[in-house]
Amino acid sequence: MTNTEMEDPHSTNGNTNYNRCSSREKYADFLENSCCAQYCLGPNPSLARFCYALFFLATFLLAWTIRDYGQNVLSELKRLKGCQGAHYCLGAEGVLRISFGCFLFFFLMFLSTVGTKKLGDSRNYWHSEWWPAKIILWIGFMVLPFFIPSAFVQLYGKFAHFGAGAFLMIQLISVISFITWINDCCRSEKYARKCRYQLLVLSVTTNVASFVGIVLMYFWYVVDFSCRRNILFITLTLVLLLLMILTSVNPKVNAGFLAPGLMGMYIVYLCWSAIRSEPLTYYCNKKAAIATSEDWLTIVSFVIAVLAIVIATFSTGIDSKCLQFKNTEAETEDGVLYGYGFFHFVFAMGAMYFGMLLVGWNAHKTMQKWTIDVGWASTWVRIVNEWVATLVYMWLLVAPLVWKRMKQEDHPV
Numbered sequence: 560m561t562n563t564e565m566e567d568p569h570s571t572n573g574n575t576n577y578n579r580c581s582s583r584e585k586y587a588d589f590l591e592n593s594c595c596a597q598y599c600l601g602p603n604p605s606l607a608r609f610c611y612a613l614f615f616l617a618t619f620l621l622a623w624t625i626r627d628y629g630q631n632v633l634s635e636l637k638r639l640k641g642c643q644g645a646h647y648c649l650g651a652e653g654v655l656r657i658s659f660g661c662f663l664f665f666f667l668m669f670l671s672t673v674g675t676k677k678l679g680d681s682r683n684y685w686h687s688e689w690w691p692a693k694i695i696l697w698i699g700f701m702v703l704p705f706f707i708p709s710a711f712v713q714l715y716g717k718f719a720h721f722g723a724g725a726f727l728m729i730q731l732i733s734v735i736s737f738i739t740w741i742n743d744c745c746r747s748e749k750y751a752r753k754c755r756y757q758l759l760v761l762s763v764t765t766n767v768a769s770f771v772g773i774v775l776m777y778f779w780y781v782v783d784f785s786c787r788r789n790i791l792f793i794t795l796t797l798v799l800l801l802l803m804i805l806t807s808v809n810p811k812v813n814a815g816f817l818a819p820g821l822m823g824m825y826i827v828y829l830c831w832s833a834i835r836s837e838p839l840t841y842y843c844n845k846k847a848a849i850a851t852s853e854d855w856l857t858i859v860s861f862v863i864a865v866l867a868i869v870i871a872t873f874s875t876g877i878d879s880k881c882l883q884f885k886n887t888e889a890e891t892e893d894g895v896l897y898g899y900g901f902f903h904f905v906f907a908m909g910a911m912y913f914g915m916l917l918v919g920w921n922a923h924k925t926m927q928k929w930t931i932d933v934g935w936a937s938t939w940v941r942i943v944n945e946w947v948a949t950l951v952y953m954w955l956l957v958a959p960l961v962w963k964r965m966k967q968e969d970h971p972v
Contacts, residue, residue, distance in 0.1 A: 604678075604896050607687040611665075612873045614697055615906055618661040619865060619913050621701065625653035626917055627928045650925070651918045655716045656704035658914025662722070664700040665907035673900025686899045716922040722911030723920075727940075729905060730871060731948050734825060739955065742818035758817060765820025766804070772827040773797050780834050786843035789834055792942060796830040799949045812956050822952050826945045833941035836932050865931070868916070872909035 629650065668686070675682045704712070744750060745758045773793060780789045800823045807814040837844040919926055919934035926933065932941075 604683065604687050604899075608873065608897070608902065610690065611668075611902070611906060612869060614664070614693075615661070615872060615909065616865070616869045618657060618664075618697075618701070618910070619869065622654045622657035622661075622913065622917055623865075625657060626650040626926065629653050651922045652709065652712055654917045655712050655719070655914055655922060656707070657701065658719065658910050658917075659707075659712065659715050660700040660702075660704045661910035661913075662719075662907050663703075664697050665903045665910060667696075669900050669903035669907055672903060675895055675899045678895060682899070683895065713922065716914075716918075719911035719914050720920065722908045723915040724940075726872075726905065726908035726912040727944050728947070729908065731944065731951065733874070735822070735948065735952050735955065738818055738821045738825070738952075741821065742815060745817060746815055758815075762816035762820050765824055766816060769800055769820060769823030769827050772824070772831065773800070776827075776831060776834065780843055782843050789843050792830055792834060796826055796945065799826060799946075803949065803952065806953060806956050811960055814956055818952075822948070826949055829941055829945035829948065832932075833938045833945065836934065836937035836941060838934060839927070868909075868913060868931075872906060872912075 627650070672682050672686045675686065677683070745754055745761075773796060776789075776793045776796075780786065781793070784790075800819075803819040803822055804816070806812060807819040808816065834844065916932040916937075917926065918924070919932065920936035920940060921934060924934065
């Protein structure tokens with residue numbers, strides 16, 4: 560043993576302890592700054608919204624499973640045998656019960672988080688954490704509705720029509736708000752010169768795509784002149800499209816071609832989805848009948864529809880600013896990223912919406928397996944949604960002119 564080691568017998572142990580401490584500090588540093596830690600440690604509103612979307616998706620799939628494959632299980636529950644005395648109603652009533660449970664879950668979350676403004680608020684922790692408790696709560700709300708009398712479930716089914724309508728209206732306003740934001744952004748002084756060619760290409764593409772969509776609908780869904788209903792739907796969509804373009808390019812409005820092009824694609828999509836929702840037995844809906852004859856295509860269409868509904872609900876839920884007509888509060892560093900109350904309210908209305916989709920807006924009809932939103936009621940809901948979307952957009956264009964004129968009349972120079 561050397562003299563140095565004899566003089567400092569604990570030097571080796573000291574270095575070891577120092578290295579251990581240093582390693583622990585580095586590991587703690589890594590955990591604190593890592594991506595995993597940011598999403599897994601502490602309340603995280605950004606991650607929380609995806610978790611709620613998974614709750615919503617799981618509920619949707621559970622409702623669909625009960626509708627298509629739960630007949631034998633539901634028939635064992637005596638309380639469900641009051642469904643108008645018809646066995647096939649059990650599937651629809653099962654959907655409404657699951658929809659009601661999902662509505663209760665998100666409405667409770669709405670009541671407990673509405674008004675949350677700061678990240679330090681205790682309600683932020685409730686919104687972003689406590690997942691084991693929420694899973695238990697969700698399971699309880701999935702089971703509880705099956706002990707509710709059938710008459711109450713039928714009453715909820717009628718009330719759900721209004722909730723689903725409110726969801727469609729919020730979604731519509733969100734879409735129009737997004738389109739208006741894109742148009743204003745592209746036409747702003749900051750990007751007008753930089754992106755003028757891109758804006759021109761995008762404007763032409765969207766408008767051409769809208770007209771091409773109308774031509775394809777005439778080709779696919781107008782078998783002959785007996786398809787008067789489809790001719791009416793498609794022709795009216797064409798008229799609305801032209802009306803939006805003419806209003807947007809009017810010198811007094813001067814909204815350009817991009818916004819009406821995007822809105823045109825949206826209303827063409829709504830018209831197409833309305834016609835696709837027509838009963839498969841309808842003579843003029845041959846394209847849907849051909850599609851449903853292929854099992855794999857039906858399943859793929861179903862999966863895409865489910866994902867589209869969940870994504871639409873999610874994107875609408877985080878867009879709480881779409882209903883704010885003016886900014887009344889300045890954003891702060893410790894403010895929440897999105898309105899928790901609005902987020903849960905949209906999901907609560909979305910629960911009613913998916914219930915209506917799975918029963919075709921009619922709790923007393925049977926639905927084929929792997930189908931969503933099929934029937935005349937579904938068709939008219941989407942067509943009316945298209946007309947309302949056009950009216951709202953047109954009003955947003957002319958409203959400033961109307962208010963300006965009213966002010967001039969009240970305060971003449």
